[in-house]
Amino acid sequence: MSNLLLETKALTRIFSETGERLEILKGVDFQLQRNEFCVLTGASGSGKSTFLNLVGALDTPTSGEILFEGKNLGKMNSFEKDEYHSKKVGFVFQFHHLLAEFTALENVCVPARILNPHGNLKEVRSRAEELLERVGLKDRLKHLPRELSGGERQRVAVARALMNNPDIVFADEPSGNLDEKNARLLNELFKQIN
């Protein structure tokens, strides 16, 4: 099996919704190998989030191709795209997007419940507990997001992104909202997970 997990070919994204033509991505050729840890840096407005939204199939390119395990994202039907979202990739954003009324444990369970609504709840909860333990939150399972610190919330979001055992985790400034110490801890956590 090839080690190449994700590839983009001549990827472009032009925004014209606002009337003016904004050429943000101008032919990006990118490759990510399995198990690779990749950091994308660039000035504000340079197109990092635009790129992540495309490879995460949250947006469609103006032209060019995105291949996941050799499969063209643009040619996937809606079923395959759902599968890509729920099984192949996990997302962590700058702001955690946790569900406010759900505990840490319940939040981590959500992706598994969506993927498989009739799955064994006990198994799902036990995997969620394991993941929360792995991110250092074994004593915070029943806390609501508002009862967690910023760094703890981001760690819950990381555990949630890992719930369905994805091949790639995309993180868009996951520590952008944290103080220096927590940002460092979160970055360490990503390296460990990888």
Ligand SMILES: Nc1ncnc2c1ncn2[C@@H]1O[C@H](COP(=O)(O)OP(=O)(O)OP(=O)(O)O)[C@@H](O)[C@H]1O
């Ligand atoms: N839907 C849209 N319509 C029009 N312009 C957009 C749209 N989305 C993004 N842009 C523009 O594209 C450019 C790149 O945005 P993007 O969010 O990818 O930047 P970024 O590199 O993630 O920046 P930051 O570091 O500030 O998060 C910005 O100038 C933005 O205004």
Ligand SMILES: [Mg+2]
């Ligand atoms: Mg951004």
